[in-house]
């Protein structure tokens with residue numbers, strides 16, 4: 380357990396650096412508790428756009444910190460652990476996407492990229508989506524062009540089903556969400572018959588089909604708050620449980636037990652610690668840097684997303 384001193388140092392450095400601390404809902408509880416703002420990818424992108432500060436300490440994974448820099452080129456953006464990557468991002472390398480688009484130039488694909496992708500992939504996209512706005516943005520895709528959805532085949536399939544929009548899906552996936560098994564969720568449902576099952580759209584279809592609600596991490600909070608149920612089975616990365624318990628008190632949140640599968644914990648999200656956050660504020664590193672030309676190309680589809688999801 381980190382000492383009070385580390386927290387005090389973070390708060391002091393935050394003031395000295397004129398920094399803001401943004402944290403994704405999958406971060407360790409102690410990081411969520413010290414952050415100025417906790418949210419899903421969409422909420423964090425919006426917060427990054429609005430923030431007034433010199434430094435953004437981004438507690439999440441690299442593509443999220445890059446998104447903050449793309450939207451705030453004049454600010455210093457630090458990521459407490461520079462190795463905080465994302466397996467979903469890795470499943471769609473920018474050069475492979477570029478080669479695919481080149482080979483299919485005649486199709487003239489409208490490329491929709493889930494925000495969990497590299498800056499190189501964003502630069503090739505027409506528009507970005509998050510799990511919170513994918514449905515709305517896919518529904519607005521031009522009717523006269525075929526759509527290519529990258530990198531997550533599960534979010535893509537779920538969105539295609541909701542909107543009725545046919546899309547070619549890049550075959551990428553997240554190692555955490557792909558590992559949830561339908562049999563295990565069905566078992567939990569049997570054990571807690573009164574508990575609605577709440578599932579992140581990055582899960583496989585056979586898991587999504589067992590859900591009472593499929594939604595982004597942020598929407599999970601609203602769903603649980605508004606539901607009359609006393610307890611819920613939550614099928615996503617375990618960090619959200621802390622946030623749910625804090626924001627929706629008096630209810631029980633049941634995660635998928637870690638021993639039943641290799642799922643439930645994103646090893647990249649959990650690389651950030653309070654000590655690394657303190658060090659990042661102290662040394663202003665690891666710092667996210669992007670070539671300006673690439674940043675500009677990636678900014679365009681991100682701004683389009685923010686515009687369309689208003």
Ligand code: 13P
Nearest residue numbers: 419420509510511595596
């Ligand atoms: P959200 O878009 O719900 O924040 O999820 C991001 C993520 O990394 C899910 O694995």
Ligand code: SF4
Nearest residue numbers: 465466467553555645
């Ligand atoms: Fe990436 Fe999956 Fe971790 Fe989300 S949970 S950051 S998609 S590896």
